[in-house]
Structures are given as C-alpha cells and as structure tokens.
Amino acid sequence: MKLYIKNMVCGRCKLIVKSELENLGISLKSIELGEVETIENINVTQKKQIAELLLSFGFELIDDKRGKTIEKIKNLIRELVHQKDNELEMNLSDYLSQKLNTEYSSLSNLFSDVEGITIEKYFILQKIERVKELLMYDEMSLSEIAYTLNYSSVAYLSNQFKKITGLTPSHFKNLKIKKRFNIDEL
Template structure:
C-alpha cells in the first residue's frame, strides 16, 4: 500500500517521515519523496495518527488521485533538478511519461489544470532555486552552474534568472540567502 504525502522535498523530509513511522510503529517498506510504501494495510486509527503527525511538521496526506499524480510529477522534477545531476541529461517529458505511465500531453494538461501553471514553468522555477542555492554556496562559477543545470549558455541562464527573480545573478549574489524560496512553496 502507498500513501502519498505533499511537501516532501529533500532527504531530511524523508528522515522526518521515517521517524514518525517508527514512533507510531507502522511497518513500512520504503519512504521516498512524496511516497510512503507500507508493508501492510494499517488500521484507520494509525492512518489518522500518521496524518496528524505529518501535518504537525508541514506535510499532508493526499487522498485524491489527481493530486497524488501532481505531487509525483513535482517530486520527480525536484529529484531531477536538485538531487541527481545525471538525470538532467535525459529528456524530462519522456522520463515523466515512462515512470508515471501516462502520455506527457495528459500529464502536462492535468498539471496546468490543477496547479495553474505549466510543467515547464515549474521546472524553470525549480532550476532558478537551484541556481540561487549554488550561487549562495559560492563554489561554482556561473558558467559551471549553467553547464550543471543544462543551460546552453551563461547568457540564457542569466536572462531566465532575471526574468524570474528581477535580479541578475551577480546582484543576487550580493544579497544572497534572503531571496531564496523554500521548494515546497514553488
């Protein structure tokens, strides 16, 4: 059995959910971004306790099938951009279609209908947040960041960055952390 969870965006989120599952003594197989895979069907009181504890730390159990699919799309995009550099080398639309088992056109239309924005715009927002993170870390040049995130040039990255944030990457670097947006708020 799978339980879908909204707002899980990082490995720390996974650890927090695992801690809750262990505390509640709910037998689980795996926890990944946005998903809890259980070994067996828990009783209703355990599900209620789990849902309540997840809400206390900013997560939400998703019951609706459409919203579950949207959350899976978001989590794959977050994984794609923030946690696995190798994934950026593959075509996102083909990847999403393959792992989710739906035509990309359907996924794209559903995402737009439910979220009020396109998958492409969501990807851009995620990429810009990753750029912000990398700029704040100050370990890579803008050219290296552009290459790492699959931008064709520094100029293209800079133009997209300015369009989204209203700032150039160099200006952002001077003001730093205060302009970052938590991933679950995108």
C-alpha cells in the same frame, strides 16, 4: 501499503516522516520523496492519526489519484534538478511520460488545471531555486552552474534568472553575501 505525502521535498523531510511513523509503531518497507511504503496495512484510525501527525510538520496525506500524480510529477522534477543536477538525457516531457507511464498531454493538462502553472514553468522555477542554492555555496562559477543544469549558455541562464527573480545572478549573490555579513556582525 503505499501512502502518498505532499510537501516532502528533501532528505530531511524523509528523515522526519520516517522517524515519526516509526514512533507510531509503523514499520516501513521503503521511503522516497512523497511516497512511503509500509510493511503492514494501515487501518482508517491509523491513517487519520498519521494525517494529523504529518500535518503538524507541514506534510499532507494525499488520497486522490489526481493529487498523487501531481506529487509524483513534482518529486520527479525536484529529484532531477536538486539531486541529479538535471542529468536528463531526453526532453522533460518524454522523461515524465516514461516514468509515470502516461501520455504527457494528460500529465500537462492535469498539472496546469490543479497547480495553475505549466510543468515547464515548475521545472524552470526548480532550476532557478537550484541556481540560487549553488550561488550561495559559492563553489562554482556561473558558467559551471549553467553547464551543470543544462543551460545552453550563461547568458540564457542569467536572462531566465533575472526574469524569475528580478535580479541578475551576480546581484543576487552580492545581496546574499551582504546579508550574511550583516548577520555575522551582530
């Protein structure tokens, strides 16, 4: 049986969900971002218990088809940006259509209706979050980050970053270093 779970965004989320479900005595066949497959069927009582438990960790069981599709879109984008460093060999619309076996216009309309932003805007926001993360690690130059995340230029990345955050990448990086330095002084 498949369970769809909202707000699973990273490997730690998968570990928490796996651990908690196993503590309930539920055997898992597989676990991915936003999706768990159990070996046995889950009855209504167990499903309610799972929903309450997951909610205490900030996760939410998704029962409706629209919600499942939205979560699949988000998970594919997060995985693409945060784990595969945007290794996209086709445009995003074709990628999502292919992965979800659905026309992109349907996916786009559904996403915009439910989330209030376009898929493209969500994709950009995820890329900017990844840029922030890479800036914090301080292991790559801005041009390496731009290349890794498929930006056409450092200038384009910088402009998009400033438009979203209100800061240039270097200003963001300097602010984070100052905040870290102040914390270390305590």
